[in-house]
Amino acid sequence: MFQQLTALPADPLLGIAVAYRQDDNPKKVDLGVGVYKTEEGNTPILTSVKKSLQILLDSEESKSYIQARGNQAFLDGMEKLVLGADNPLLSSNRVESVQAPGGTGSLKLGFELIKRGNPNAKIWVSGPTWANHNALIKSTGLASEEYPYYDKVNNQLRADEMLEAFAKLGKDDVVLLHGCCHNPTGEDIPADLWPKIADLAVENGFTPFIDIAYQGFGTDLETDVQGVRHLLSKVPEALIATSCSKNFGLYRERTGLITTISESPVAAGIALTHVLNIAREIYSMPPSYGGATVGILLGDEALTTEWKTELAEMCARMRSLRALLVDKLHARDVDQSFDFINRQNGMFTFLGITPEQVQAIRDEYSIYMAGSSRINIAGISNSNVDYIADAVAAVLKK
Ligand SMILES: Cc1ncc(COP(=O)(O)O)c(C=O)c1O
Incomplete structure (x- = not known):
């Protein structure tokens, strides 16, 4: 049976990570994979998360299954975080x-639910979007199409x-919308556009599906989801996929939640039975650790305050790295302006250079980034920013 298979190409981003690891240039820089890093290039466990984990370890008495829908404290805390406590x-x-x-x-549960509710549904993704969105939609068997989103030539939102496309x-x-900190562009939907999208959704009846993977990485926990909250207050139905990988630093604990907003309590109860049934068919029960940890953290005022401070520090670091990179590039007399990087949010931006220039930077300087020129802002540090700016300026002036 397995002889019938042909090998698939490596995931481009994971391929970059492998090439980076194998590179023995001491000056090498990884701007590829999307994880937060400190000045020293580490991705440490947040102190507030570590304390919450310790409480969990000390109090956990069984490894029996948790309830099918997950940890209730986690779900309650996360709903309040995303939607606002009041x-x-x-x-x-x-x-x-x-x-x-x-x-x-x-996201997978959300797409499968959509397929059950309307097999003819078409998912509209931003052009471009996170590559895994397309893979997940395809694996679910739903149709998809791109809506105009980012103008790569002028580095701005379309x-x-x-x-016009939404109308x-x-x-x-x-319509799959990134709640904040758009991946890969960093270009977010500005505050004044969310009400327009909400009006179009209400008038025309399309369903918003919000992906929130970076709440707190843009401006702050509240500002980042203001537009989303407005939209959700207007529409009869919506889905929200929330990740705790980045803002709680729980990447490997696989922690997230799918939230459905339905037209009525009865419809909400029915949707829930389907989500649980879909999960049962794919992996049966959710993993416990991450959800239980976030549940403890969000249920404790002191830990929540500590986490918010740590999150704000990560956010401020990425803001300052954006400004630093722009200053360093402009100081090298490059022809184009990189001011757009300061306007954008979160962990990513497109440098706006060609795939050939991306390759040249990799070959000549051992600086690794996606072929699209998407860089992970958190991969920049005070110690490598001059090296990065030198490399970019050099390929631009060639
Ligand atoms: C836009 C977006 N959505 C969702 C995710 C999912 O993250 P995870 O499955 O690691 O929680 C990511 C991760 O990179 C992302 O960038």
Whole structure:
């Protein structure tokens, strides 16, 4: 049977990670894989998370299965974090959440639910979007198409074209929106556009599906989801896939949740039975550790305050790295402006250089980034920023 298979090419980003590891240039820089890093290039466990984990270790008495929908303290805490503690939706009985293995697992449950609700649904993804979105939609067997999002030539949002595309959608359409810190572009939907998207969704009947993987990495926990909250307050139905990988630093614990907002409490209860049934068919029960840890953290005021401080520090570091990189590039008299990097949010930006220039930087300087020129801002540090700016300036002036 396995002889019938042909080998698949390596995932491009994971391939970059392997090439980086094998490179023995002491000056090598990894701007590829999307994990947060400190100045020293580490991805440490947050202190607030470590304390919460310790509480879990000290109090956990069984390794029996947890309940199918996940850890209740986790689900309650995360709903409040995403929607806002005083959001009327929380007491409407229209909201149901299920813990899932990471943001990826949450997205998968969401797409499978859409397929059950409407097999003819088409998923609209931003052009470009996180590559795994396309893979997940394809694996679910749903149709998908791109809506205009990012103008790579002028490094800006294609706002008008995006709204024009949304104006043509209807009841069979689902629009996948990045809640904040768009991956891969870093270009977010500005505050004044969210109400317009909400109006179009209400008028035309398309369903928003919000992917929130970086809450707190843009400006702060509240500002980052203001637009999303407005949209959710207007539409009858929506889905939200939330990841705790980045903002809690729980990458390997696979922690996330899928939230459905339904038109009525009855519809919400029915949707929940389907999400649980889909999860049962794929992996049966969610992993416990990450959800239990976040549940403890968000249920404890002191730990929550400590986590918010740590998160704000990560966010501020990425902001300052953006500014530093822009200053260093401009100081090298490059022709183009890189000011757009300062306007953008989160962990990523496109440098806006060609695949050939990306390759040249890799060959000549051992600086690794995606072929699209997407870089992980957190891979920059005070000690490598001059080296990176030298490399980019050199290939641009060639
Ligand atoms: C836009 C986006 N959504 C979802 C995820 C899912 O993250 P995870 O499955 O690691 O929680 C990521 C991770 O990189 C992402 O960038």
